[in-house]
Amino acid sequence: MSDAHLHLPADPTSRERLAAFGLRYEVVASSDRDAYTGWFRADARGFHDAEPAAEVLAQELEGLAFRRTVGIFDDTIVDRGAPVATVSSWPMQLTVPGRRDVTAWAISSVTVSATHRRRGIARNMLEGELRTARELGIPLAMLTVSEATIYGRYGFGPANRQSPYEVDTKRVRWTGPVPEGRVHYVNRDDFVENGPAVAERQRLDVPGEVERWPMWWRRRAGLIEPDSEQSRRIRVARYDDASGTPQGFAVFHLADMDGFRGTVVVDHLLSATRDAEAALWRFLLEQDLVVKATADLRSPADPLPWYVDDVRGVRKTDERDHLWLRVLDPVASLEARTYAAAGRVALRVADALGFADGTVLLETDDRGAASASRVAEPPTGVPTLDVPIASLGSLLLGGVTAETLLRVGRVQEATPGAAVATDAVFRSPVVPFTSIWF
Numbered sequence: 001m002s003d004a005h006l007h008l009p010a011d012p013t014s015r016e017r018l019a020a021f022g023l024r025y026e027v028v029a030s031s032d033r034d035a036y037t038g039w040f041r042a043d044a045r046g047f048h049d050a051e052p053a054a055e056v057l058a059q060e061l062e063g064l065a066f067r068r069t070v071g072i073f074d075d076t077i078v079d080r081g082a083p084v085a086t087v088s089s090w091p092m093q094l095t096v097p098g099r100r101d102v103t104a105w106a107i108s109s110v111t112v113s114a115t116h117r118r119r120g121i122a123r124n125m126l127e128g129e130l131r132t133a134r135e136l137g138i139p140l141a142m143l144t145v146s147e148a149t150i151y152g153r154y155g156f157g158p159a160n161r162q163s164p165y166e167v168d169t170k171r172v173r174w175t176g177p178v179p180e181g182r183v184h185y186v187n188r189d190d191f192v193e194n195g196p197a198v199a200e201r202q203r204l205d206v207p208g209e210v211e212r213w214p215m216w217w218r219r220r221a222g223l224i225e226p227d228s229e230q231s232r233r234i235r236v237a238r239y240d241d242a243s244g245t246p247q248g249f250a251v252f253h254l255a256d257m258d259g260f261r262g263t264v265v266v267d268h269l270l271s272a273t274r275d276a277e278a279a280l281w282r283f284l285l286e287q288d289l290v291v292k293a294t295a296d297l298r299s300p301a302d303p304l305p306w307y308v309d310d311v312r313g314v315r316k317t318d319e320r321d322h323l324w325l326r327v328l329d330p331v332a333s334l335e336a337r338t339y340a341a342a343g344r345v346a347l348r349v350a351d352a353l354g355f356a357d358g359t360v361l362l363e364t365d366d367r368g369a370a371s372a373s374r375v376a377e378p379p380t381g382v383p384t385l386d387v388p389i390a391s392l393g394s395l396l397l398g399g400v401t402a403e404t405l406l407r408v409g410r411v412q413e414a415t416p417g418a419a420v421a422t423d424a425v426f427r428s429p430v431v432p433f434t435s436i437w438f
């Protein structure tokens with residue numbers, strides 16, 4: 001990863017606009033320990049988290065230094081060391097249909113202090129982020145969100161969904177495959193050591209998957225505060241294939257153990273092969289002294305119900321938006337993925353912020369390769385769809401059809417049948433999913 005994003009100054013347009021309200025908008029360098037610490041304190045406060053413990057803070061200061069951290073400062077407040085707004089961002093690979101990836105601008109830690117809300121600070125920060133990404137030549141931005149009502153106004157559209165599951169483990173019997181490899185208990189360090197290679201083999205399988213960073217592994221394994229009660233509860237099981245290569249991990253803990261009728265809480269299940277996925281689920285569902293298994297953050301298309309005899313023993317307890325995408329360069333974003341069929345479609349993109357406004361002609365061949373170009377007008381006879389920028393983000397990974405967006409008024413047909421023609425090209429066989437928060 002280049003570190004150009006760490007050195008680019010804060011976006012001048014937002015800097016000027018925020019200065020008019022007496023606010024300083026600045027990149028906080030990780031080398032400036034006091035300011036950097038203040039930024040992390042403000043970030044935690046913005047999400048109503050506890051003040052970070054010293055040992056956690058020390059690790060965050062090192063482990064998240066690959067991110068660009070931006071703060072907005074109000075020099076008139078008492079606690080001037082902490083910014084009144086935070087955002088962090090970095091380039092990260094995003095998988096798109098066709099087992100390909102594209103560099104996207106990941107945005108995280110968006111907070112505005114409770115004392116400074118609803119006066120346009122987030123708007124300036126987000127618009128600044130988008131201009132920064134463009135300045136760096138990055139074709140799209142992405143985030144996982146706390147609320148679904150915040151980011152549409154900046155041109156982000158929901159691109160995939162996530163679900164938690166609950167299994168009545170006494171009710172179901174495993175009917176899925178029983179692979180040849182083995183499940184082993186391993187210590188938590190093993191997940192940090194061998195997990196990244198497994199994730200790297202899995203990443204391109206599913207559109208919407210993203211890269212992970214070293215601290216993610218340590219946090220997931222409970223190694224940030226290894227001696228806390230919560231961390232000590234974490235167990236890790238690894239699946240090795242018949243040749244002994246690690247192909248998957250289940251990170252889990254046991255809850256509600258009173259009366260020996262516990263719950264297996266699956267914190268993360270990672271698998272590079274179908275065998276690993278099946279073996280790990282079987283291991284988790286067949287625990288003794290347990291009556292329930294729960295797993296948060298799984299794909300709404302997870303095969304879990306199909307592994308067991310009584311499909312009603314597996315319940316999807318919710319389903320909601322997860323990854324949101326904001327296309328900045330429609331040509332590069334559309335050309336990054338492959339397509340289901342040969343075809344020509346014109347997309348008249350409306351983008352109030354101007355990044356992607358205009359018409360793009362997408363031409364795909366029968367191998368799925370695409371070329372996209374900006375055109376003044378859609379060529380005669382080419383199916384043409386009017387696409388607000390947020391809807392382009394929703395369509396990109398194939399997580400929703402143009403036909404659905406047409407029904408609900410989130411795209412319009414400029415030529416009759418354009419939605420069906422778009423879907424014929426955009427259709428993707430793998431339901432997009434992002435298996436982490438960032």
Ligand SMILES: CC(=O)SCCNC(=O)CCNC(=O)[C@H](O)C(C)(C)COP(=O)(O)OP(=O)(O)OC[C@H]1O[C@@H](n2cnc3c(N)ncnc32)[C@H](O)[C@@H]1OP(=O)(O)O
Pocket residue numbers: 046047107108109110111112113116117118119120121122123124143144145146147149150153
């Ligand atoms: C990727 C991530 O980090 S997701 C995490 C987002 N952050 C959080 O959830 C932490 C708690 N919330 C906050 O810190 C703040 O409320 C923020 C960052 C969401 C918004 O900050 P503000 O500075 O108050 O937003 P700002 O004043 O710029 O408002 C911009 C617009 O968003 C709207 N808006 C702001 N927050 C919300 C919200 N939570 N729900 C719905 N609309 C909102 C405003 O009404 C305004 O609308 P308009 O464009 O129609 O005028």
